[in-house]
Amino acid sequence: MATPYFSKRNLQFLLHEVFRAEELTQYEYFSAHDRETFNLALDSATSIADTLMHPYLKEIDKNQPELRNGQVTVHPKVRDYLKAMGDAGLIGAGFSFEHGGQQLPELISSSIGFILMAANNGMMYTGLTSGAAHLITSFGSPELQAAYVPNMLAGTWQGTMALTEPQAGSSLSDVSTTAYPQPDGSYKIKGQKVFISAGDHDATDNIIHLMLARIEGAPRGTKGISLFVVPKYRLDGTDNDVTSTGIYHKMGQHGVPAMHLTMGERDDCIGYLVGEPHHGLPYMFQMMNEARIGVGMTAAAIATAAYHAALQYARERPQSRRLNEKSQLDSPQTPIINHPDVRRMLLFQKAVTEGSLSLLLEAARLYDISQVAEGDEKENAFLLLDLLMPMAKSYPSEMGVQSVSQSVQTFGGYGYTEDFPVEQLYRDIRITPIYEGTTGIQAQDLLGRKMTMKGGKAPQLLFAEISKTIAEAGTFDDLKPYADQLTAELKRTQDVMMALMPHAQQGNIERYLSDATLFLDLMGIVVVAWQWLKQAVVAKQALLTQNPQGDELAFYEGKIHTMKFFFHYEVPKTLGLAVRLKDTEVLTIVSEKELAL
C-alpha cells in the first residue's frame, strides 16, 4: 500500500466539525455551495493528487529542471498535472463566477492546496498562477482580464510573482527594474528579477509575470513602485524579450524552476500597467494574506506527509524490546512505536502538523468572512486575520522544519537515505520560513505593526476569541485545567507586551523589535494552543453525544490526547521565551567590537 500523505478524516474533522464550513454558505457570495460541493471539490483534488502528483514525488526531485539554450525543461508530468487542474476548474475555483471561477471559499481552496502540496510540493505551479491571476482580476483593466485570465485559469498559461531583484529581496522598496512609458499606453521594461518560481518552463504555452517595476522618474522608495503584466510571449505570439539568464539549483522543491530573468536585453520587452501607477506594493500587500496562507499550508502539508510516513514506519519497524523487557532476548523485537521516545516524537509531529493546519484553516475562514461579511463582522475578521497571519505563516514553517526533522529521526539511519521520502521532505520544507516574508519580517510585522494597530484592537479581538474557547473548555472537568493554563498564557503574553511597550513609546524601535522573532514564537505557541483546545472541545462534545466506536472513538480520544501533549510539552516553552523577552540585558544591539563574531 502506498504511504498515506494526509489524513482525510482529520481534514473533514477540521472543516466540518471545528470550522463548520457549511455555515459560510449562509453568505450570499457562497450560497451556491453546500457541504457536498465542498467535499466533491476536495475529492477531485485528491484524485489529481493521488494519480498525477504523489506517484512522481521522488522522480521530480531527481530530475531537476534544466536551462539549455535558453529553454527550461521540466518533468513532463507537470504539463499533465496543470491540464488536469485546469480541466477540473481547480486553479480558479476560488475566483468569482464573473471571472470564470466557482466562488469556493478560501477555507476549501486552501484545503485543496494542502492536499496537493502534501502529495507533491515539487509541483507548486498552480498556486502561483492563481495568485498572479487574482492580481489581474482584482486590479487590472477588463481588457487585461479578458486577455490573460482565462488561459491562466485553464492551466495553459503559467502565472508568476516577479518581485525579487538581486538588491531587493526583503527590501522591495529598492526595486530598480524600470518601466518606460510608450505612446500606446504600454511600457518598455528593463531590469532583472531573481528567484522567480516557475519563471520559465515548457509545461505551459506562455508565462505571465506579475512584475514590480518603477516607472521612469517615479519617486524613490515604496511609493514609486508599480505593477505590470509582462508576458513571455505577446498575445500575437511574438517573443517579448524576457530572457532566462540563469536557473538556481535549490536545496529542495526541485520540481519548480527558480529563475533569473532579464527583461529588455533587446530593448523590446513590453509590459502592461495593472491598476494605477505607483500602487504596485499596496496591490501586492492586499494579496499577501492569501499568499502567506499558501506558504503556511505548503509547510503544514509537507510536515504532514513526513509525519504520516514516519507513523507508518514506526508501526512496521521492529527494533529492540520495551525498556522493561530489555533482558528478554528470546522475545521478538517490538515495533518502534512502542518506545516512549518514539511516541514523543510522533506526538510532537502530530501536534505541530494538525495544530498548524487548524490555525491555517482558522485564518482561511477569517479571510472568507473578511471578504463577504458586512460592517463590524467584516472589519473584525480582517483585523483578526491580519494579526494571525504572521503566526499562521511562521509557526507551520518554522515548526514544520522541526517536525520533519523528527520524522527523519523516527526513521533513524534510513531517514537519511533516499529509500524513504523524509530526506526529500526535509529539504523541501526548509524554504517555507523564507518564502513570502522571512520569519524575521513576519516577527517585525507582528510586533511592530499588528499588535499596536488601531490602538491594539486586534489583540483584544484575538484574546476575546481565545477566551470564548476557554469558557467552552471550562465546562468540561477534564479540559478545565488546560483552559486555565491558556488563561495564564494570555496573562503571560500581556506581561511581555507591557515590558516591551516602553521601548516603542520611547522611540527605540530597534530595541523594541530586537527579539521580535522570539515574541512571534511565543504568540505562535499561544494561538496553536488555542487551536488544540478548540479541537479538544469539539472532540469532547462528539464523545459525549455521538457514542463513537472503533476508529472514530480512537480519533476523538486521540485529539484530546494530542491537545494534552501540546499543553504539557510545547506550551511550557513560553516560560523561557517570556523570561528572555522581559530580560533587560541586550546582547544584539552592541558595537561590532563587543559582538566579536
Added chain:
Amino acid sequence: MKILVCVTSVPDTTTKITFTDNNTKFNKAGVQFITGPYDDYALARAVELKEKLGGTVTVLNVGEADTEPVIRKCLAIGADDAIRVNADPTDAFFVAEQIAAIAKENKYDLILMGRESIDYNGGQVHGIVGELLGMPSISPVMQLDIDGDTARIVREIEGGKESLEAKLPLVLGCQEPIAEWKIPNMRGIMTARTKPLKVVEPTSKDTLTNVSGYELPAPRGNVKMIPADQVETLIQLLRTEAKVI
C-alpha cells in the same frame, strides 16, 4: 442512445473493516465510501459515448440515503440524472431485480456496470440482470465501441482477449482500460446540485439470503527468510507451517 450505469457505494480501499451486532453487520461508522472503481470505468465510458453519439446517461444505485454523495459525484462526472432505489443492497439477486425493474420501465440501449463491486466482489449482478431482461450479458468488457445498433466489444478471457459484436440492447460488466476514470470538474460539481435524483422504493423487500456472520481473514504472518542453500527446510515449512504442499 439511452445508457443506464449502475453504481455501487463501497468502502474506500484503505478502510479498516470491523463488524457489529455479534459479527452480523458491517460497521459503517467513520468509513469513507466511494463509487465502485469498476463502476467508475463504466460511467466514464458511458459519458464518452454520450459525448460522441448524443443521448442520455442515467445513474442507478440500490442503496439507502447515505449513498447520495456517491450518486452526486456520478452526476458531477457527467450523468444527466439519477435513480436511487431506496433499499439496503443485501445480495446480488435482490440488486439485479431492482435494476431489471427500472430497466423494464425505461428501455435503455445499454446497461453498464462494473464487472464486480469491491465490497463483496460477487461479479454476478450483470449476469442476473441480463437473464431477467432477456438480454445478452458480457463481462469483463475492456473496450466498447458503438456503431449504429451494434456494439463492438473486447473482453478479457483466460490468457487473452476476445473480440465480439452484439446487437443492442446489452448488459455489460466493465473494467479497465475501457476508459480513463474521470475527475469531476467544478462546473460539473455545481451543476450536479440541480440534476434530478429520483428516489424509488424497491419492488419488494424480500431477499433470498441472510448474513449469519462475518469473519476477517487471519492476519498475515511475518516473513520468514530461509537461506538459499536450505531448500529442505523450506519444503518442510511449506508442508508443516504454511500447509500449502
